[in-house]
Amino acid sequence: MAKSKAPAKTPADGENKPIRHLYLIDGSGYLFRAYHALPPMNRPDGTPINAVFGFCRMLVADLLDNPEIDHIAMILDAGSVTFRNKIYDKYKANRPDPPEDLIPQFPLIREAARAFNVTVCELEGYEADDLIATYARLALEAGGTCTIVSSDKDLMQLVRPGVELMDPIKKIKLGPEAVFEKFGVTPDKVVDVQALAGDSTDNVPGAPGIGIKTAAQLINEYGSLETLLERTKEIKQPKRRESLENNAELIRISKQLVSLRDDVPAPADPDSFDKRRPDPNVLLPWLEQQGFRTLLQRFTSELGEATAPVAPTSAPEPVKKAEPTAVPAASASKKPNRDFTTADYELIQDVKLLDEWIAEATRAGTVAFDCETDGLDSNNAGLVGVSLALLEGPWGDVNSTRRRAAYLPLMHRTPGGAVQGALDLLGDGGDRDAGKLLDGQIPLETAIARLKPLLEDPAVLKVGQNIKYDMAVFRRHGIEIGPVDDTMLISFVLDAGKNNHGMDELAELHLGQKTIKFSDVAGSGAKQVTFDKVPLDKARDYAAEDADVTMQLWARLKPRLVPERVTSMYETIERPLIPVLLSMESAGIKVDAVKLKGLSADFEKRLAELEGEIHKIAGREFNVGSPKQLGEILFDEQKLPGGKRNKNGSWATDASVLEDLAAQGHPLPVKILEHRQLAKLKGTYTDALMRQVDAKTGRVHTSYHMTGAATGRLASTDPNLQNIPVRSEEGRKIRQAFIAEAGHKLLSADYSQIELRLLAHVADIPALKEAFARGDDIHAITASEMFGVPVKGMDPLMRRRAKAINFGIIYGISAFGLANQLGIGQQEAKEYIGRYFERYPGIRDYMERTKDFARKHGYVLTPFGRKIHLRFIHDKSQGMRAFAERAAINAPLQGGAADIIKRAMIRLPGALTAAKLKAKMLLQVHDELLFEVPEKELDKTRDVARKIMESAASLTVPLVVEAGVGQNWAEAH
DNA sequence: TGGTTCACG
DNA sequence: GACGTACGTGAACCAG
Numbered sequence: 002m003a004k005s006k007a008p009a010k011t012p013a014d015g016e017n018k019p020i021r022h023l024y025l026i027d028g029s030g031y032l033f034r035a036y037h038a039l040p041p042m043n044r045p046d047g048t049p050i051n052a053v054f055g056f057c058r059m060l061v062a063d064l065l066d067n068p069e070i071d072h073i074a075m076i077l078d079a080g081s082v083t084f085r086n087k088i089y090d091k092y093k094a095n096r097p098d099p100p101e102d103l104i105p106q107f108p109l110i111r112e113a114a115r116a117f118n119v120t121v122c123e124l125e126g127y128e129a130d131d132l133i134a135t136y137a138r139l140a141l142e143a144g145g146t147c148t149i150v151s152s153d154k155d156l157m158q159l160v161r162p163g164v165e166l167m168d169p170i171k172k173i174k175l176g177p178e179a180v181f182e183k184f185g186v187t188p189d190k191v192v193d194v195q196a197l198a199g200d201s202t203d204n205v206p207g208a209p210g211i212g213i214k215t216a217a218q219l220i221n222e223y224g225s226l227e228t229l230l231e232r233t234k235e236i237k238q239p240k241r242r243e244s245l246e247n248n249a250e251l252i253r254i255s256k257q258l259v260s261l262r263d264d265v266p267a268p269a270d271p272d273s274f275d276k277r278r279p280d281p282n283v284l285l286p287w288l289e290q291q292g293f294r295t296l297l298q299r300f301t302s303e304l305g306e307a308t309a310p311v312a313p314t315s316a317p318e319p320v321k322k323a324e325p326t327a328v329p330a331a332s333a334s335k336k337p338n339r340d341f342t343t344a345d346y347e348l349i350q351d352v353k354l355l356d357e358w359i360a361e362a363t364r365a366g367t368v369a370f371d372c373e374t375d376g377l378d379s380n381n382a383g384l385v386g387v388s389l390a391l392l393e394g395p396w397g398d399v400n401s402t403r404r405r406a407a408y409l410p411l412m413h414r415t416p417g418g419a420v421q422g423a424l425d426l427l428g429d430g431g432d433r434d435a436g437k438l439l440d441g442q443i444p445l446e447t448a449i450a451r452l453k454p455l456l457e458d459p460a461v462l463k464v465g466q467n468i469k470y471d472m473a474v475f476r477r478h479g480i481e482i483g484p485v486d487d488t489m490l491i492s493f494v495l496d497a498g499k500n501n502h503g504m505d506e507l508a509e510l511h512l513g514q515k516t517i518k519f520s521d522v523a524g525s526g527a528k529q530v531t532f533d534k535v536p537l538d539k540a541r542d543y544a545a546e547d548a549d550v551t552m553q554l555w556a557r558l559k560p561r562l563v564p565e566r567v568t569s570m571y572e573t574i575e576r577p578l579i580p581v582l583l584s585m586e587s588a589g590i591k592v593d594a595v596k597l598k599g600l601s602a603d604f605e606k607r608l609a610e611l612e613g614e615i616h617k618i619a620g621r622e623f624n625v626g627s628p629k630q631l632g633e634i635l636f637d638e639q640k641l642p643g644g645k646r647n648k649n650g651s652w653a654t655d656a657s658v659l660e661d662l663a664a665q666g667h668p669l670p671v672k673i674l675e676h677r678q679l680a681k682l683k684g685t686y687t688d689a690l691m692r693q694v695d696a697k698t699g700r701v702h703t704s705y706h707m708t709g710a711a712t713g714r715l716a717s718t719d720p721n722l723q724n725i726p727v728r729s730e731e732g733r734k735i736r737q738a739f740i741a742e743a744g745h746k747l748l749s750a751d752y753s754q755i756e757l758r759l760l761a762h763v764a765d766i767p768a769l770k771e772a773f774a775r776g777d778d779i780h781a782i783t784a785s786e787m788f789g790v791p792v793k794g795m796d797p798l799m800r801r802r803a804k805a806i807n808f809g810i811i812y813g814i815s816a817f818g819l820a821n822q823l824g825i826g827q828q829e830a831k832e833y834i835g836r837y838f839e840r841y842p843g844i845r846d847y848m849e850r851t852k853d854f855a856r857k858h859g860y861v862l863t864p865f866g867r868k869i870h871l872r873f874i875h876d877k878s879q880g881m882r883a884f885a886e887r888a889a890i891n892a893p894l895q896g897g898a899a900d901i902i903k904r905a906m907i908r909l910p911g912a913l914t915a916a917k918l919k920a921k922m923l924l925q926v927h928d929e930l931l932f933e934v935p936e937k938e939l940d941k942t943r944d945v946a947r948k949i950m951e952s953a954a955s956l957t958v959p960l961v962v963e964a965g966v967g968q969n970w971a972e973a974h
Numbered sequence: 975t976g977g978t979t980c981a982c983g
Numbered sequence: 984g985a986c987g988t989a990c991g992t993g994a995a996c997c998a999g
Contacts, residue, residue: 627997
């Protein structure tokens with residue numbers, strides 16, 4: 002017998018309204034999805050809550066707040082035994098148990114739905130999917146439409162006009178196209194494909210040897226499963242034919258298993274699913290119990306205080322956790338000024354309105370702005386428009402403020418012009434393409450002239466998201482923007498390691514707002530247009546939103562700096578670094594294109610030779626660049642010993658494997674290694690670098706990302722100039738192509754052993770500190786202390802091993818890693834580590850202290866106060882925790898070194914100017930700075946650089962900088 | 975798009 | 984007792 006659990010509607014709601022659009026939430030599917038998507042969180046009483054939190058966030062932000070939704074219900078499985086078990090007893094038999102910290106959340110999702118006054122439906126003997134199918138049908142028959150909130154592929158068979166699927170985490174609507182992408186057939190044929198292909202997670206057998214690809218092909222060819230089974234004789238491939246002929250019955254059973262029933266007895270009339278206001282007496286106490294503070298705040302102001310609070314149902318036995326973590330209240334969704342929408346964004350098309358905005362911004366004292374361009378390269382992209390946003394009212398109080406945002410289009414053009422932007426070599430911003438300037442735009446020169454006083458006004462703070470980019474664009478129009486704040490950097494100093502710092506992610510996280518995607522306004526793939534071709538109305542929505550979101554993020558994040566003790570990290574390191582990096586990026590470095598071309602030709606010739614030799618030894622032709630084909634040659638065909646497989650089952654062919662084989666005297670791996678090295682050099686460096694040379698300057702301009710690495714290191718892209726080869730002879734030839742301008746030389750200054758020095762400092766190891774103070778060879782000293790041999794006349798092998806251990810310590814040593822590095826047994830490695838800790842017990846103490854700190858606080862600190870969060874420090878997987886612990890040990894050292902060189906970089910431009918030197922800082926490679934120096938100023942510049950770098954921090958060990966000079970980077974380094 | 979490999983500190 | 988492992992990046996290439 003079916004039993005209904007649909008709650009009665011509250012009398013106050015009156016009559017049910019008929020369905021227009023029904024939302025059906027696949028409750029357990031959603032819970033699993035949210036569980037895996039969100040980091041562990043706990044309720045104040047310790048109960049794990051992440052999946053429920055994700056569920057509530059979705060429910061509020063996407064469903065209850067969406068006025069288009071009038072009917073909504075959550076569907077659940079009533080039990081584990083259904084009619085399908087009668088058809089096939091092994092159905093879903095090998096489902097693993099859910100994770101233990103998910104189990105207590107199952108009952109909570111029922112509570113959550115009840116608290117928000119959302120109907121819960123379940124039906125014994127049937128799965129939630131059958132109920133969903135049935136309600137989808139009922140909705141259609143009632144003349145309405147239906148959205149199923151689930152990412153379960155089994156529900157794809159229900160997609161049809163009026164019924165769509167929505168991924169609850171990605172918020173993507175899945176229509177027939179998505180179904181076709183997944184199953185290769187239209188939605189009505191999905192069950193046929195599933196019946197043939199089977200499903201290992203649900204233990205649906207299907208036809209052995211036939212997967213989704215083959216199944217789709219067969220169904221599309223024969224039209225339906227039944228026709229196919231009748232005409233199996235026509236199938237040419239013997240294996241397929243046999244599989245189908247021998248398993249016809251099993252396939253029919255499979256079809257019954259995967260077909261959803263849309264005729265089950267519905268426990269409640271779908272008209273009764275109408276969206277209802279939550280009852281404050283139920284919702285508020287429940288939210289409080291879960292610790293969802295922002296939601297509580299919001300609903301208290303929306304619904305009013307509870308008048309007769311109903312105590313939340315008793316909580317299940319909480320899972321005991323060693324270190325309960327707080328629910329991040331700030332990440333809950335919250336939308337200030339909910340009546341403010343994109344429709345309120347303004348379009349500035351005349352000078353009068355622009356002047357008004359500028360006056361308003363000047364009066365407000367803080368303005369968010371963002372510029373839109375026709376490319377991504379900040380050195381060349383042309384300015385297309387500017388957006389501005391204001392937040393007026395009490396500082397930082399998002400609830401009692403008024404939002405305003407506007408877009409000022411400047412260089413939008415009619416579509417149909419030649420593709421340009423990145424390909425633009427003239428860079429003049431003029432008549433470089435066929436598109437004509439659109440009407441209704443203030444002339445660029447006029448707008449620039451009006452904006453300049455605002456953007457340079459020392460009394461107006463300009464807030465940007467990755468403002469380095471905007472500063473670069475405006476600099477080329479003669480505007481030096483300042484003073485500035487950067488929400489990306491504020492987020493970085495607050496939350497490095499917790500989340501990334503792109504605007505879309507921050508908007509979602511802190512404002513609960515999904516931003517308009519660039520591809521929504523500009524298209525995607527080959528059809529994508531540059532922003533100047535986007536129509537003004539769309540451009541306004543997209544661009545004004547950027548400034549609007551930036552302003553709100555600033556109001557949300559900036560007040561956290563002081564209480565979370567990262568103000569000085571932001572104000573003395575990250576923010577002042579912006580203009581320094583900007584100058585380095587726009588300076589670029591000269592490369593010798595002729596030299597690169599020659600190298601490329603050399604490499605190409607040698608590669609062709611090697612390829613011939615390799616094919617000869619292998620006995621056949623194959624793609625040497627394909628690890629898959631190579632693995633098959635080496636281990637399946639040549640039957641070489643010692644094949645390892647990587648996690649997806651294919652043969653591993655990385656350098657360490659090939660080196661092992663080479664050491665055993667096999668000729669093929671030797672050639673492959675050489676081929677790999679040259680292919681890398683040619684593909685990644687010579688050829689790619691030539692393409693990156695800027696036509697205007699004849700130099701390459703990298704772009705530095707300030708928030709790419711959680712430790713505080715910079716990252717370099719387009720091109721990455723932080724991984725130019727240096728370790729191999731062939732590779733160094735590429736460095737030779739980085740050259741100085743005529744009359745100049747390159748000066749390279751790098752910190753010696755900076756991370757080990759920091760280790761000696763923070764762990765406070767007298768023996769190491771003294772060795773550094775004396776200027777001793779630190780690896781030799783370590784070897785001497787460990788193995789009890791004098792430094793003089795030491796076996797180089799011992800020094801090498803000590804060096805590997807010193808590095809290992811920095812990385813959070815493990816016996817496995819050290820053994821791998823040194824090519825010794827794990828036992829031996831373990832013994833070395835033991836001996837090291839015996840000699841330097843302070844280092845072991847430091848490592849333990851650091852791990853404890855990370856476990857207690859969820860982050861670690863560099864000596865300069867940079868915070869690095871360890872997201873996985875309490876993960877339930879031992880492997881993930883160990884990973885986080887090693888990262889915790891490494892982060893203060895790597896991050897501390899990053900702090901030091903950043904401090905030096907900030908001081909250097911001023912110091913050079915003060916010494917009347919014209920040297921330019923060009924590149925930073927983590928512990929090295931590269932300068933281009935007029936030949937006559939070499940000595941002075943070297944002295945200044947060394948002095949500033951060595952005094953960038955005062956530690957209990959000296960900082961030592963080694964400098965070199967040359968015509969090219971290889972010589973200087 | 976994800977996995978593999980390899981360049982750097 | 985088994986498992987998966989050195990820390991931090993970005994780019995090219997292959998395969999699906």
